[in-house]
Amino acid sequence: MVRKIGVLTSGGDAPGMNAAIRAVTRIALNNGVEVVGVHNGYRGLLEETFEDLGRTSVSDIMDRGGTVLGSARLPEFKEEAVQDTCIKNLKRAGIDALVVIGGDGSYRGALAMTKKGINCIGLPGTIDNDIPGTDFTIGFDTALHTCVENVDKLRDTSSSHHRCSIVEVMGNHCGDLALYTAISCGAEMVITPETGYDELEVIEKLRYLGEAVKKNHAIVIISEKICDVDALAKKVSATTDFSGRATVLGHIQRGGSPTPTDRMLASRMGEKAVDLLMEGIGGHCVGIIDNQITSMPIDEALNRPSQSRKALYRLFDRLV
């Protein structure tokens, strides 16, 4: 029987994490289960930075970006000795189950802890939308809104100055944020890990858009970690009709008040996490598939192939 649940946020923060913390806390308390907030991800398990959470501890946090519990990356958490210390610390605090809100790395940690005797449930919290086993992650929708808002602004000034804006967005190794932004903003090109990158092809396409199609501006959305966008912008200025400018949206994509979609998703997922723990289930992660809240074993989720975006790339091509 579960009497006390811990909750932590781990890896890169994401808007909506607070709504998830709130949901876990309120739903557990309403079931007569105590809740402990663990500060700074897995580091808090090691350093025992625990805080009892009451109903009002999670008041007025739903609309705030970031995570009130703090987040961290703790590479040494992969070591068994460190995990063993964390298990001891959890037991000493009387915490018998844990909700981990984070990305794929955090899921691996949650699985390891479950195998060592503390049931953990993973909630997908990342702006990257790169977690298998769910159609959408908490934070993706808000980050997409931020990207769209900023690219819309860049389009205004790019049109005035006959410019090509090359906009780098986050996503780690996943192109979703770039692809969804590109479709939503009516960009001229999208470059992601899925499309691959060929500098000559990009220049040729921009030449065609400038010289043959007579476009006033061109927006290129590119995923991070693909090329040096400043160098590409210089090349565009030197070899096409457009003057090139690079913008790296950076960490603003991680902040801001979560959209209602992210707040809803976080609340629904938080509810599911507590229900699973109360049923005695651990080592699972929660997802949303076809708008239904689901759960599956973490190792099954991590071994699933990532979803095909072929239809969306085709749509992008047909819209240009």
Ligand SMILES: Nc1ncnc2c1ncn2[C@@H]1O[C@H](COP(=O)(O)OP(=O)(O)O)[C@@H](O)[C@H]1O
């Ligand atoms: N294989 C693993 N085993 C145990 N813990 C892990 C593992 N991989 C990552 N972690 C823990 O999860 C934390 C967050 O992982 P990271 O990949 O940085 O972010 P995210 O969870 O957002 O993908 C890491 O700092 C580490 O503490």
Ligand SMILES: O=P(O)(O)OC[C@H]1O[C@](O)(COP(=O)(O)O)[C@@H](O)[C@@H]1O
């Ligand atoms: O904040 P940092 O350490 O610079 O990391 C940046 C990375 O974190 C992210 O913003 C989020 O990644 P995770 O959710 O997997 O932690 C990535 O898009 C980006 O590559």
Ligand SMILES: [Mg+2]
């Ligand atoms: Mg990750």
